[in-house]
Amino acid sequence: MSGNILELEGLCIEVGAVGQRRQVVSDVSFHVARGETLGIVGESGSGKTLTILSLLRLLPPGASARAMHARFEGRELFELAPAALRAVRGREVGIVFQDPLTALNPVLNVGRQITEVLRRHLGLKGGAARLRAVELLAKVGIPDPALRLGQFPHEFSGGMRQRVTIAMALAIEPRLLIADEPTTALDVTVQAEIVSLIQGLQREQGLSVIWVTHDLALLARLADRVLVMAGGRVVEEAPAARLFAAPEHAYSRSLLANLRHEPNLRPQAPIPAASGAHAPSGIPSPAGGATDILMQARDLTVTFRRRSFIPLKAPPRPVQALRGVNLDVRRGETLALVGESGSGKSTLARALLRTVAATAGSIDFDGRNITQLAGRELRTLRRRFQMVFQDPFSSLNPRRSVGAAIAEPLVVHGIVRGQALRDRVRDCLTMVGLDAAIAARRPHEFSGGQRQRICIARAIACQPDLIVADEALSALDVSLQAQILDLFQDLKTRFSLTYLFISHDLSVVRRIADRVAVMYLGQVVELAPAAALFAAPQHPYTEALLAAVPVPEPLAERARVHTPLRGEPPSPAAPPAGCAFHTRCPRALARCRTEPPILRESTPGRLVACHLFV
Amino acid sequence: MSSMVLTMYRSRETRLGLILLTVVVFAALAAPVLAPFDPGAVDPNARLLPPGSVHLLGTDSVGRDILSRLIYGGRLSLTVGLLAVLISALFGTFVGCMSGYFGGWLEAVSGWLIDVQLSFPFLLLAIFLLGALGGGTVAVVLVLALGTWVNYARIVRAQVLSIKNLGYVEAAHASGAGVLRIIGVHILPNTLSPICVVASFSMAQAILTEAGLSFLGVGLDPSTPSWGTMLNDGRDYLLSAWWIATMPGIAIGLTVYGVTQLGEGLRELLDPRGRR
Amino acid sequence: MFGFTVGKLLRASTVLLGVSFLAFIIGHASGDPVLLLVRGDATAEQKAELRHSLGLDRPVLAQYVDYLGHALHGDLGVSYRQHVGVAGLIRSRLPNSLELAGAAFAAATLLGFALGVLAALYRDRWIDHVVAALSVLGQVVPGFWLGLMLVLLFAVHWRALPVSGSGGIAYLVLPALTLALPTMGRMARLVRAGMLEALGSDYIRTARAKGLGESEILLRHAAPNASLPLVTQAGLEFGDMVGSAFIIESVFAWPGLGRLTVNAVLQRDFLVVQGCVLVIAVAFVTINLLVDLAYAWIDPRVRAR
Secondary structure, three states: OOOOOEEEEEEEEEEOOOOOOOOEEEEEEEEEEEEOOOEEEEEOOOOHHHHHHHHHHOOOOOOOOOOOOEEEOOEEEEHHHHHHHHEEEOEEEEEEEEOHHOOOOOOOOHHHHHHHHHHHHOOOOHHHHHHHHHHHHHOOOOOOOOOOOOOOOHOOOOOHHHHHHHHHHOOOOOOOEEEEEOOOOHHHHHHHHHHHHHHHHHHHHHOEEEEEOOOOHHHHHHOOOOEEEOEEEEEEEEEEHHHHHHHOHHHHHHHHHHHHHHOOOOOOOOOOOOOOOOOOOOOOOOEEEEEEEEEEEEEEEEEEEOOOOOOOOOOOOEOOOOOOOEEEEEEEOOEEEOOOOOOHHHHHHHOOOOOOOOOOEEEOOOOOEEOOOHHHHHHHHHHHHHEOOOOOOOOOOOOOOOOHHHHHHHHHHHOOOOOHHHHHHHHHHOOOOOHHHHHHHHHOOOOHHHHHHHHHHHOOOOOOOOEEEEEOOOOOHHHHHHHHHHHHHHHHHHHEEEEEEEOHHHHHHHOOOOOEEEEEEEEEEEEEHHHHHHHOOOHHHHHHHHHHHHOOOOHHHHHOOOOOOOOOOOOOOOOOOOOOOOOOOOOOOOHHHHOOOOOOEEEEEEEEOOOOOO | HHHHHHHHOHHHHHHHHHHHHHHHHHHHOOOOHHOOOOOOOOOOOOOOOOOOOOOOEEEEOOOOOOHHHHHHHHHHHHHHHHHHHHHHHHHHHHHHHHHHHHHHHHHHHHHHHHHHHHOHHHHHHHHHHHHHHOOHHHHHHHHHHHHHHHHHHHHHHHHHHHHHHHHHHHHHHHHHOHHHHHHOOOOHHHHHHHHHHHHHHHHHHOOOHHHHHHHHHHOOOOOOOOHHHHHHHHHHHOOOOOHHHHHHHHHHHHHHHHHHHHHHHHHHHHHHHHHH | HHHHHHHHHHHHHHHHHHHHHHHHHHHHHOHHHHHOOOOOOOOHHHHHHHHHHOOOOOOOHHHHHHHHHHHHHHOEEEEOOOEEHHHHHHHHHHHHHHHHHHHHHHHHHHHHHHHHHHHHHOOOOHHHHHHHHHHHHHHHHHHHHHHHHHHHHHHHHHHOOOOOOOHHHHHHHHHHHHHHHHHHHHHHHHHHHHHHHHOHHHHHHHHHHHHOHHHHHHHHHHHHHHHHHHHHHHHHHHHHHHHHHHHHHHHHHOOOOOHHHHHHHHHOHHHHHHHHHHHHHHHHHHHHHHHHHHHHHHHHHHOOO
8 A cells, every 4th residue: 555645535525505515425435556547537427526626625615525534645635734735736746627728817927827836836936937937838848938938828729728737737746646637628639649748747757647537438548547436426446457348337337338339228220349330320321322412512711800990900810710611411411520629610510501601602502502692582491401509508598498499490480380380399399309398498497418409309390401410419428429319310310311410529420420521720621431431541630630539448549659740730810821731740741831732532432632642 | 576576585685675675665656645744845833853753854944844755755766767777778778789789880889989978977968968958857867867878788788799699599590580580589588687687776876866966956856855856955954954964865875775785686586597 | 019009099089089079069059158248238249249259150060170279289268257268277176186086096996905805805704794884885875975974973073074175184084085985885896706706716726726825826816817807997986986076076165176067067157167078088088098908917818809
């Protein structure tokens, strides 16, 4: 036991007002050995964040914790005097939080926020502190560290901000690093970079790490041991290899099953384990067969300009959200649109649905040019395509009943009235797996998953041809995602729908897509049938994207050589010349710097925009 | 509705305010029944009497009963305040909604107008206008409305801006709803809560402003009993008959407190529910 | 920052133009000055002649431009009633008003901030309740009534301070306090709320996680963020304060700009009114400009927009 840097036994945390206390964490015990990485996984509400916050007594007001033992390097954390506790914080234990934007003080520059740690714990002042801060920023991979020292958090991108918080946490070379979902808010390629960064620093400084996440797959690469939490308790604790190979507890098994797309408890066609080629369950793949095009974009360009009423001040640069997109959506297929932040996928969806105006290019729907359509004609056309949004909490008007929300498209288009309307609403609710009687209730009474179902009911109410799902699963827990995906499949078969499925989550896309379009900085860089894309990606960006996705196989993950992409994703306000990806591409040619590649067929049935394939 | 009142009653702070407000409103409504004397009845023999058994709150310089004048005054002050709030709420919401939803030059112009109005000392503007319009109750109501419409415009604009980008508005747009429907069905109903909150605070503001204007002699007709005119009456007798000026002040204070607490209570109530 | 400042300056200038025009228009609408200057038995021709000699029969816009031109040179016309230069009148009263408003504003902001911080730190203890009560008191009663009550208490009952007039610090206390109270109350509440929110935020949690001391967290991390709503409100409060000052100066017989203006309005001496309004508007706009700049100095996110 002396090899343990942290020992926790019997942790209990209570929250709530006086007289209404309830336990949210019960009897949690674990230990962390020197130099090892402990992964803590759990879904929302599992208590994992509260557990680690309690270690350094950083719980929110109203929450109280007690434990039989909470020993750090032999000292009882819960019995430390305030001054001693402050000495432990920052100096011996560092924390990195989930959202770097709110974790950093917006009104102080980054340099100040780093040097104050140095001043407090090492007594460094002035120039010496600045120098060390510059070193730290360089170490976490921030270019131009001396310049960036004087900048403010909002001037950094998400990934860069997180690097800053890591620099702050590791400034005094603590012995334990606690990372609370540090990469959840980041794009998957940036996540890969941050993971590599932390692992590198860990090796260099001999750190022990507690890594908290809801994404079990991530831990396959990172963790030596894994702790599974649910409902405030520890459900299972095991070395990583064993957990992934043979989980004991039913909950751990279901978590892994969701990740690996194994059949759960629902009767459905068995899906082969994720290892490459994969067909969506039960639905014949129309790859190449159905060439009837439902929606088409040609050279679609969308530029957002911000007007400035102030003379003498240069207006901010226009944001080029879409830079000439060419895309077909075939009738009856599920086309997935993947990309990271700044790729323009949401803008593309909105441009296609005409909720955002196109600056240039054309859009065809069912053979008809709808780019300039407006007024009544456009409104009438809208019943044929609908959208499901990302955030189930803001997608429903809190003042109207669920039934009214679902009926909206029907009422607007005057499709049915009176009793027929009510019946239709009830049908829609039943079809999405909800009780028809809830039509009179208000949205706030329902959970995220249920609300998303209501939104889907609304989308199918007027029997559209096309449904666009914009990150419709991103706000849901993994187990819920599986259910909603099944619902999507079910509805597709029943109503012969066409889907445009937008997601940044490749594992979800794998389960549902027939074809996949990969977007980078406002352009489509690759378009191919799903199976082919996942088996053999062509565009270097697609390769990097797929490589960055964590796979829940510890041996495979550790054996793989991880070479994350260099640099930061460029801003849509300042796209690089030539191929937008050349600044980060490991295989960039001289040509790529000056000549933008065109999306053209590389192998039969596949399109790529890359000079390597010409 | 009743559940809202009940919830507010339960909170200790708002309970007091609610009770006070109920008392004041009740008194105003039941004035003819409640007031012991005719508010205008002059009694030369009972001038400047301190609070006592007959005249519970004393009498003023011409012998009128303070309590009765207070009760009737409440009627007038509350009515004027309420009307002002209604007018300013309608106008302010309209401007706020238009500038928030459509933006562009509409927003720029209305924003500039608001800046101009706010840069102009309001009391001065009020005195000006009352002088120009010749005074009287209608003029006072309009001027009071002028003083508070900006609050609504600002809040409504801010709300509309944030609601405009929410999922359900986009969903309505994508479903084919027209502008009128989106504003009327989706946006405005969700701005009601902040409007109610602003309404309570602007009611308080209106009562206080009316008092100020009447105190200066430019507000309501000095012969009609309103709390403001009573304060004006009492100013000259501060040293000799302090109650003439003190009582209306207390009445105003209690009423404004009640209204403000109502506003706070509404804000508390509507905020967490509306958030979800 | 430079672009930001230029933008704000431009907007301030346009607002000033608007305000001065508004004052001009209303002044003209409030009465015919010729009637003030002539005797009751003057004939129509005499009135017309006077009007012409004063330039009052020209188009309004021309008169306005003319007025503006003169104003920029410091000439605000001659009072119809008092037959002395308006600018001179204002100059004699302005320092008094500045003294009063300045003292009140300083007291309100500084005390308000201090009380707000205390109320937040010692939440739900007696000091929090006292601050809450004070702020409520300041906001539910008319300011001038509060002034009257304070006079009753301190000047009449206890004879500790003078009733009215000006002359020394003793004369300043009551009017400044009366003027300051409502603002102080609002500021204290704002600061308290801002402080509580700041203290509960994620970046404060990070600061604690870094092992920083409580006082350092308070001063360097929480206070700047908590003061932001204060800064915005300060501009609005100054506006309110100037408005209230009119009445307060009246109550306390303080020889300031407010009294001058109110009397001028009641007497239809519209050149004086215009001049006063112009001066006050300049003060307003300047204060708001400073507030905007201060806000941008504290919060770097604003500068980027």
